[in-house]
Amino acid sequence: MSLEKYEAVIGLEVHAQLMTASKMFCRCPNQYGSSPNTNVCPVCTGQPGALPVINKKAMELGVRAAIALNCEIHPESVFARKNYFYPDLPKGYQISQYEKPFCTQGYVVVQLKTGEEKRIGITRIHFEEDAGKSNHEAYGxxxxxxxxxxxxxEIVSEPDMRTAHEAGQYLRALHSILRYADICDGNMEEGNFRCDANISVRPIGTEKFGTKVELKNINSFKFVEKAIEYEVQRQVFAIENGEKIIQQTRSWNSAKNVTEVMREKEQAHDYRYFPEPDLPKLVFSSSWLDKIKKEMPELPQQTSARFKAAFDLSDYDASVLTSSKELAKYFESVVSHSKNGKASANWVMNELLGRLNAVGKEIDLSPVSSTQLAELIAKIDSGEISGKIAKTVFEEMFATSKDASSIIKDKGLVQISDPAALENVIRKVIESNPSQLAEYKAGKVKLLGFFVGQAMKETKGQANPALLNELVKKFLDS
Amino acid sequence: MEFGTLSIQQLLSGYQKKEFKPSEVAASFLKNISDKNEKLNAFLQVRPDETLSQARALDEKMSQVEMLPLFGIPVAIKDNFLVQGWQATAGSKVLSGYLSPYTATSVERLQSMGAVIVGKVNCDEFAMGSSNENSAFGPVRNPWALDRVPGGSSGGSSAAVAAGLATVSLGTDTGGSIRQPASLCGLVGLKPSYGRVSRYGIVSYASSLDQVGPFSRTVWDSARVLEVMAGHDGMDATSAKRAVPRFTEELKAPAKKAFTLGVSRSWLEGVDPDVAKAFDSAIEFFKKMGGKVVEIDLPHTKYALSTYYLIAPSEASSNLARYDGVHYGYRTQSAKTSEELYSKSRGEGIGREVKLRIMLGTYALSAGYYDAFYLKANQVRRKIQEDFEKAFTQCDFVVSPTSPSTAFKLGEKTDDPLKMYLSDIFTLPVNLAGLPGLSVPCGLDSNNLPIGFQMIGKPFGESELFAAAHQYEQIRGEFPVADMAKGRG
Known part of the structure; x- marks a missing residue:
């Protein structure tokens, strides 16, 4: 097919719920999962006469997002009403920002699988209140x-992405930044981080945008990539077949792996935006902005740089370990107890993440705690167990959540570092392999490995490898 | 004893002297309401048991009279205020039967200072109107002449006090809805500065213009109600964070006695001769007190009407979207689709004038028209504000008649919206500029109907407004009372 003759133009709109204790314009709890219609009051149910009052914490989190996403912050912005009728919109309008959002012109740098970096522009971020939820049942x-x-x-990107992979990486970067800065918990299943994608295609080398299609509410990174990939192909095939792309809203059907039409270009919806007369202009004082800048939590790129410098990690290792805030925290906790950055990085990335991936668990549900893993690493470093034994112990820890020390004790896995005990074993091994001994003596020195291996086997792998090596050589050469 | 025509000051003095108790006063008002309301249609809801139990609770606290500035004062509340336990229809079928789940801040402050609610009173639907003929619950009649309108939209509030059925009442004023009915009913009516009183709990009409204010017999009473209910409210982001003066204390020793009044003669063209005469005579009183009159220019006030009828309907079209039959209020019985649920509930529940303004506002906010209408109107609004700012460099107040005519007959202007709108020609600019405006009775016309004198103050200049109006009141002498307020039945 002629897919390679086209390029996609992709822009994303992300709705990120802010991690405040209360709602944006009233004091009701901002809490998922409560019984229906219990976190409500006259304001958020749109009773006559009820008025909105701005939640300052929400403003703070928004400003944090603006800082984290390198945006230009406007000290004066305006709330606006977006008017439309829908049963889960009790006031008949949504309080949002329109002509004057609180920040514009930011960017995110994303890592691509080619190893390159790409800067994705952010057009604007604005505040908005969420609507309620309509559950459509058979009876109503x-x-x-x-x-x-x-x-x-609402974080609106520039149409800077050209592939599903870029879009996926942008979304992951955004997700990670918002979570790092304690802005949004990023829970996609609960709808706390939602993504709409605007997609069009055009022949490579042309400037003009094609007709765009909006993909609504895609709720995982994987689906975003799959849906975009599908949609790009669909559009290219349509164009190649001489069809016209129709401006419409589509949704991703994850069972069928296709995008489906939700609605046609809805008779040009006119939201009749106008400045919200119930709220004064939103004004940020410079001292308040400075305070938020000062109190900014560390962002993934900063954490990554710090890890690289402190623990002598590669770019790749550092980026893996900072891919989520929880993982970075876990790693830091391991290091602080084990005092061995490199080993901690290896254990977390190779053993722990490998096992977690295999069972499909996130780091926060790891059966091995950070202090437990640190203890295991410390035992290797002190020579109490060998690296090889440690892997066996780790398997057991992962399966049972027991401490390394109790597993080592129960199974008698302590490393044998007593020369006298090892010498007995070595003597026995040499005696029972006279021909190999003769060959060694005749000059076949690489048989040293054979004797070390036999002796290690004899100790069920518990011998201190360095000591064993040294002693075997001493015996053979004597 | 008859209490209907007493002022707050007189009632408080009676309580202090233990001449009567709140429950006696309340019972007397309830009796008068039940006797007279049939003719007036001012009250939409009374709850005698609730009112009496509030009053009786105060009987037990007679020693606290001094501490509660509105101790035992019977108050009527416009039906676009929410008061927990009471209905709040805003004069609309779409809210018929709607029971308030909470209490408006202004009302809560009155109640906490001893006021006793005697009832909820009629108004034009969603406060849109100048004659109270737009109520879904029928028109209110003027106690001075039952074939005439009491003014609007707070017609129930003005009629109730004028007929002696409440000592004071609360109304809302978006374009004149307190001052014009106060004028037509011979009362003091105050629209405070925008932001002076919390709007939390009043059914929004036009958020940037709506303001709560009192109807009373005297300026002192108006000052007393305002000082109790004014001040910042954490529930209303547009309420001003400004200290509230002790207005009634200030009246004891006014700082200033000679005021300069600004008059714009070109603005006042087309006023009824009787009204013009009463207006001029009021000005003469001020001159006698050493006051001065200067001619001022308000070049943009001629655009006030068109500006108002773009801004107010625009905001209303959005504010009234919530009355959709989905969550509360009137819901059609004949909807087959959700689309119909909306269109029919609103179509059947909302009245003609309100629909007209919703459509006007929807149009003005539409894509492609926004800049030419809503945006332009707000620019003109700013010009009108500047006119007043300039005027206040020359004078203490801008004065005008409150309304170009006295109370007109029911049905007289209902066929001609523009004619109706013109009765607010002097009050609209004050809302657009966010200024305080006070209407004080200044005479009677040849039909023995009251005429009002409007004084417009500087932003948050209520103190001076009260001082001047109080002074005028002293010289003018006691204003007549509608016959209906005298005696029973």
């Missing part, structure tokens, strides 16, 4: 207003 629609008024930041 149930409306739950617990989510109505929950604070959101």
């Amino acid at each position: 629609t149930l409306v739950n207003l617990n989510r109505a008024g929950v604070p959101l930041c």
Whole structure:
């Protein structure tokens, strides 16, 4: 097919729920999973006469996002009403920002699988209140207003992405940054981090954008990539077949692995935006902005740089270990107890992440705690167990969540570092292999390995390898 | 004893002297309401048991009279305020039967200072109107002449006090809805500065213009109600964070006695002769007190009406979107689709004038028209504000008649919206500029109907406004009371 003659133009809109204790314009709890319509009050249910009051914490988190995403922050911005009728929108309008958002013109640097970096522009971030939730049942629609008024930041990217991979990496970077800075918990299943994608295609070498299609509510990184990939192909094939791309909204059907039409270009929805007269202009003082800048939590790139310098890690290792805030925290905790950065990095990346991936668990559900893993590493470093034994012990720890010390004790896995005990074993091995001894003596020195191996086997792998090596050589050469 | 025509000051003095108790006063008002309301249609809801139990609770606290500035004062509340346990229809079928789940801040402050609610009163639907003929629950009649309108939109609030059925009442004023009915009913009506009183718990009409204010017999009473309910409210982000003066204390020793009044003669063209005469005579009173009159220019006030009728309907079209039959209020019985649920609930529940303004506002905010209408209107609004700012460099107040005519007959202007809108020609600019405006009675016309004198103050200049109006009141002498307020039945 002629896919390679086209390029995709992709822009993403992300709705990130802000991790505040209360809603954006009232004091109701911002809490997922409560009984339907219990986190509600006159304000968020749109009762007559109720008025919005700005939650300052939400503003703080938004500003943090703006800083983390390298945006230009506007000390004066304006809330606006977006008017439309929907049962889960009790006021008949959503309080948002329109002409004057609180920040514009940022960017995120993303790592691509080619090893390159790409800068993706951010057009704007604005504040917005979430709507409630409509549950469409066979007998009718149930409306739950617990989510109505929950604070959101809508983060709008430039149409800078050209492949599904780039879009996926942008989304991952955004997700990680927002979580690092304690802005959004990033929980995609609960809908706390939602993504819409605008996709069009054009022949490579042309400037003009093609007709765009909006993909709504794609709820995992994997689906975003798959959906975009599918949609790009669909559009290219359509064009190649002489069809016209219709401006429409589509959704991803993850069962069928296709995008499907949700609605046609809805008779040009007019939201009749106008400045929210119930709220004054949103004004950020420079001292307040300075305070937030000062209190900024560490961001993934900063953590990664710190890890590289402190623990002598490669770019790759550092980027793996900082891929999520929880993992970075876990790693730091391991290091602080084990005092061995390199070994900690290897154990976390190779053994722990490997096992976790195999069972499909995230780091926060690891059966081996950071202090337990640190203890294991310390035991290798002190010579109490060998690296090889440690792997056996680790398997057991992962399966049972027991401490290394109790597993070592129960199974008698302590490393044998007593020369006298090892000498007995070595003597026995040499005696029972006279021909190999003769060959060694005749000059076949690489048989040293054979004797070390036999002796190690004899100790069930518990011999201190360095000591054993040294003693075997001494015996053979004497 | 008759309490209907007493002021707050007189009632408080009676309580202090233990001449009567709150429950006696409340019972007397309830009796008068039940006797007279049929003719007036001012009250939409009374809850005698609730009112009496509030009053009786105060009987037990007679020693606290001094501490509660509105001790035992009967208050009527416009039906676009939310008061927990009471209905709040805003004069609309779409909210018929709607029970308030919470209490408006202004009302809560009155209640906590001893006020007793005697009832919820009628108004134009969603406060849109100048005659109270737009209520879904029928028109209110003027106690001075039952074939005439009490003004609007707070017609129930003005009629109730004018008829002696409440000592004071609360209304809302978006374009004149307190001052114009106060004028037409011979009362003091105050629209405070925008932001002076919390809007939390009043059914929004036009958020950037709406303001809560009192109807009363005297300026002192108006000052007393305002000082109790004004001040920043954490529930209303547009309420001002400004200290509230002790207005009634200030009236004891006014700082200033001679005021300069600004008059814009070109603005006042087309006023009824009787109204013009009463207005001029009021000005003469001020001159007698050493006051001065200067001619000022308000070149942009001629655009106030068109500006108002773009801004207010625009905001209203959005504010009233919530009355959709989904969550509360009137819901159609005949909807087959959700689309129909919306269109029919709103179509059947909302009245003609309100629909007209919703459509006007929806149009003005539409893509392609926004810049030409809503945006332009706000630019003109700024010009009108500047006109006043300039005027205040020359004078202490801008004065005008409150309304170009006295109370007109029911049905007289209902066929001609523009004619109706013109009755707010002097009050609209004040809302657009966010200024305080006070209407004080200044005479009667040849039909024995009251005429109002409007004084417009500087932003948050209520103190001076009260001082001047109070002074005027002293010279003018006691204003007549509607016959209906005298005696029973």
